[in-house]
Amino acid sequence: MLKEPAPKLPLEQLEANFADINPPLTESQALEEGSRCLFCQDAPCIKACPTGIDVPQFIRQILTGNLRGSARTILGANILGQSCARVCPTSVLCEGVCVLNAEGKKPVEIGKLQRYAVDPVIASGTQLFRAGASNGYRVALIGAGPASLSCAAELRKLGYEAVIFDANPQPGGLNTYGIAAYKMRASEAVKEIEMIRALGVEIRNGMTVGKDIAIPELERDYDAIFIGIGLGETEDMRILGEELEGSYDALSFIESTKSKRFDQVEITKRVAVIGAGNTAIDVVTAAKRLGAEEVYMVYRRSREEMTAFDYEYDLAKHDGVNFVWQAMPVRTIGNGRVEALECVRTERSSKDARGRYNYVPVPGSEFRLDVGMVVKALGQKRRLDFLQQIPNLELKNGCVVVDPKTMHTRNPHYFAGGDCVNGGGEVVDAVAHGKKAAFGIHQMLEVAKGRRAHA
Amino acid sequence: MPDLSINFCGVRSPNPFWLASGPPTNTAYQVMRAFDAGWGGAVWKTIGEPIINTASRYGSVDLKNERMMGLNNIELISDRPVEINLQEIAEVKKRFPQHTVIASLMVESKRATWHDIVKRAEDSGADMLELNFGCPHGMSERGMGAAVGQVPEYATMITSWVKEVARTPVIVKLTPNVTDIAHMAVAAKRGGADAVSLVNTFNSLVGVDLETFAPRPSVAGYGSHGGYCGPAVKPIALHMVSAVAKHPEVKIPISGIGGISNWRDAVEFMLLGAASVQVCTAAMHYGFRIVRDMIDGLENYLEEKGMNSAMELVGKAVPRVEDWGNLDLNYKIIAKIDAEKCIGCNLCYIACEDGAHQCIRVEERPLGDLRRGELPKHVPQILEDECVGCNLCALVCPVPGCISMVEVNTGRPPMSWKQLQEARGRSPQCSVEELLSKGSA
Numbered sequence: 001m002l003k004e005p006a007p008k009l010p011l012e013q014l015e016a017n018f019a020d021i022n023p024p025l026t027e028s029q030a031l032e033e034g035s036r037c038l039f040c041q042d043a044p045c046i047k048a049c050p051t052g053i054d055v056p057q058f059i060r061q062i063l064t065g066n067l068r069g070s071a072r073t074i075l076g077a078n079i080l081g082q083s084c085a086r087v088c089p090t091s092v093l094c095e096g097v098c099v100l101n102a103e104g105k106k107p108v109e110i111g112k113l114q115r116y117a118v119d120p121v122i123a124s125g126t127q128l129f130r131a132g133a134s135n136g137y138r139v140a141l142i143g144a145g146p147a148s149l150s151c152a153a154e155l156r157k158l159g160y161e162a163v164i165f166d167a168n169p170q171p172g173g174l175n176t177y178g179i180a181a182y183k184m185r186a187s188e189a190v191k192e193i194e195m196i197r198a199l200g201v202e203i204r205n206g207m208t209v210g211k212d213i214a215i216p217e218l219e220r221d222y223d224a225i226f227i228g229i230g231l232g233e234t235e236d237m238r239i240l241g242e243e244l245e246g247s248y249d250a251l252s253f254i255e256s257t258k259s260k261r262f263d264q265v266e267i268t269k270r271v272a273v274i275g276a277g278n279t280a281i282d283v284v285t286a287a288k289r290l291g292a293e294e295v296y297m298v299y300r301r302s303r304e305e306m307t308a309f310d311y312e313y314d315l316a317k318h319d320g321v322n323f324v325w326q327a328m329p330v331r332t333i334g335n336g337r338v339e340a341l342e343c344v345r346t347e348r349s350s351k352d353a354r355g356r357y358n359y360v361p362v363p364g365s366e367f368r369l370d371v372g373m374v375v376k377a378l379g380q381k382r383r384l385d386f387l388q389q390i391p392n393l394e395l396k397n398g399c400v401v402v403d404p405k406t407m408h409t410r411n412p413h414y415f416a417g418g419d420c421v422n423g424g425g426e427v428v429d430a431v432a433h434g435k436k437a438a439f440g441i442h443q444m445l446e447v448a449k450g451r452r453a454h455a
Numbered sequence: 456m457p458d459l460s461i462n463f464c465g466v467r468s469p470n471p472f473w474l475a476s477g478p479p480t481n482t483a484y485q486v487m488r489a490f491d492a493g494w495g496g497a498v499w500k501t502i503g504e505p506i507i508n509t510a511s512r513y514g515s516v517d518l519k520n521e522r523m524m525g526l527n528n529i530e531l532i533s534d535r536p537v538e539i540n541l542q543e544i545a546e547v548k549k550r551f552p553q554h555t556v557i558a559s560l561m562v563e564s565k566r567a568t569w570h571d572i573v574k575r576a577e578d579s580g581a582d583m584l585e586l587n588f589g590c591p592h593g594m595s596e597r598g599m600g601a602a603v604g605q606v607p608e609y610a611t612m613i614t615s616w617v618k619e620v621a622r623t624p625v626i627v628k629l630t631p632n633v634t635d636i637a638h639m640a641v642a643a644k645r646g647g648a649d650a651v652s653l654v655n656t657f658n659s660l661v662g663v664d665l666e667t668f669a670p671r672p673s674v675a676g677y678g679s680h681g682g683y684c685g686p687a688v689k690p691i692a693l694h695m696v697s698a699v700a701k702h703p704e705v706k707i708p709i710s711g712i713g714g715i716s717n718w719r720d721a722v723e724f725m726l727l728g729a730a731s732v733q734v735c736t737a738a739m740h741y742g743f744r745i746v747r748d749m750i751d752g753l754e755n756y757l758e759e760k761g762m763n764s765a766m767e768l769v770g771k772a773v774p775r776v777e778d779w780g781n782l783d784l785n786y787k788i789i790a791k792i793d794a795e796k797c798i799g800c801n802l803c804y805i806a807c808e809d810g811a812h813q814c815i816r817v818e819e820r821p822l823g824d825l826r827r828g829e830l831p832k833h834v835p836q837i838l839e840d841e842c843v844g845c846n847l848c849a850l851v852c853p854v855p856g857c858i859s860m861v862e863v864n865t866g867r868p869p870m871s872w873k874q875l876q877e878a879r880g881r882s883p884q885c886s887v888e889e890l891l892s893k894g895s896a
Binding site for chain 1: 798826
């Protein structure tokens, strides 16, 4: 039976399968790699980093044995520098613009060096930053993902009280629950947040804004509110059989690999994954590592149009994933539980408004993939239900419209950042948004209005 | 095939590559291994009254990934009895009669003691003698080594004692820890030296342990100044060799020492006047096998230059070492950046801006997101009218051939500072600019 569970692998095997794909550098490796950095003036890696980390400086600090200073350089610009060192798509950010590329050389491995500098500080819990003297202002932040965490940390440094409200039991948002386990474990993400808590950021988990605390109450009690709610559930496939047992959405599937023991995550012998973005790659590679024998990645467009980064695609190829290009799901077949996915071939037709080709089904080309699990990885829904509760927010395509310099929304009480603004970006983009919003809030409150008398 | 052999004070050596007196030439075992590997000669580790060494003895300076750019030691002369060393020299000479073995000597400053050691060393079959007037630590405190080499009268006196009995050529090894090494070379020659070798090691304290505050190398938490050598000292040694080579009162063969690691270094020393070169640190770092490429590289170089003998190199660059006052003030070059090769690191810009003459301009780099395909080319520009032709940008540029220094024809005949001074004397009414524009013609 193809829908039957995959043979259970021993936990040690599963742990090994999910081992760090980018193991940390040794001291000698770090010194050798770091010494390749040219220490560019006005370096492009800084300009390509959304948070503007002074990369040549932190590498120089590694080389001089000033690891603590190096970590301060990194985390001062990006409080989630540990996560970003592991999950940033460095090949299209800092490393992609390293001048060594222009000479046909390998770029400096900035991500790995960053991890080398930051890991010891996070592990030892060394507190590198101090909260500023209290200015009496209070800021509420909705959602405890990277955008809010970054914003709150920056606000604390400036002397603001910062309180984060988050519906999940653990802080970190997708950084805790949505990153492939072989890149970062949930415990590591949570440990990093300890440094932010130690700055005096209050994180109230299990608090859903609008349910456990009313929006007008927040508006009354806080001088500014930051919206960092991210995005919602995975988009529906809008096909028959989506309710069958064995149907998953990508985020909950990845979350289960992050919140349970690997041997307690459900996996079947054969799995189909719909979509070809970076999240879809996280799912197919996780499914393989959990023990699935055949994993299909079904994408309606062609290989050239897949949105996953090249290195992510390479990872999936390396894991032996079967790519089913130009096919789309028609229905999930099964009696109570998934037994197969019926798909249909697609062909290229006209271009859409964004200049992308549309792909349409080829009648009569239906085929069947016998699988026990179907995981949709189609991008996330916008959280209109929540955003519409806040008066005067301007929304575009379900995303909050902000002033890109200050992250200020049209409602003067509110700032916003992260995925709910950009529709889904990298952790580092969210951190950059949070930082900008903190300065935007600071500009509005303290700089424009002056320090409170009772502060 | 060019002839690599050299004639040094009448002694023929298969090639100019000798091991300097030091740890690699401590025993017959090592010297024979070295000759098997291809070395042309060896200066035995200094023989004298046996000493006791400390642990540790060496400390070094690394540069990024390059280990031992500079090496410092507080090791002394041979710790083995004179008799054993001399027996071993005899054994080596028997097995390698064509190779050059030089006995390095250091004894207390008594005429009879020197006479005795010279005779015994020559009886062992050593081809030449090298008088160690340079050891900067330990021995100098006992009135030997640099204590002799730093006082010209002592150097002359002891050299003359040696020459009273020596039948083989006598090389005096000079310490660089003096104000003017050429002066010491003259002193050695006055004593009758047949040749000089230079440089010995430089007084140095290689570092301090930031945890324990102990100087490196540390002996039970304490340290002492030592002798510094290795690639880091090569430029200083090159200067000293050239100064001795140019000195009109010296004019005796030179054996060059100081940071030589490969054939290129060796050629430089020879061009500046050394007839043989001595290597120690590089052999301590990588072993005797480094000589293979030294031989091969030198052969290829001579062949490419159309030279038949390594001896043709000796002193060829000496006439080009000039007093600053004779350099042409009207010679002008400016930097040119090859925009194709430029990788946009801006190192030339910041070096010129902060460290030189503010002659390079560059726009601030815009924010760039590769995810949106943004990677604008970013090439600094030389302000040619401002460029003083100092070389700094070309030196810091990490891309070979990207920044070149290009000669600019000023239309002015050459004029040196000395000539300018003379012209000023002749025509006090003229401005410097006027005089320079006319040149010396």
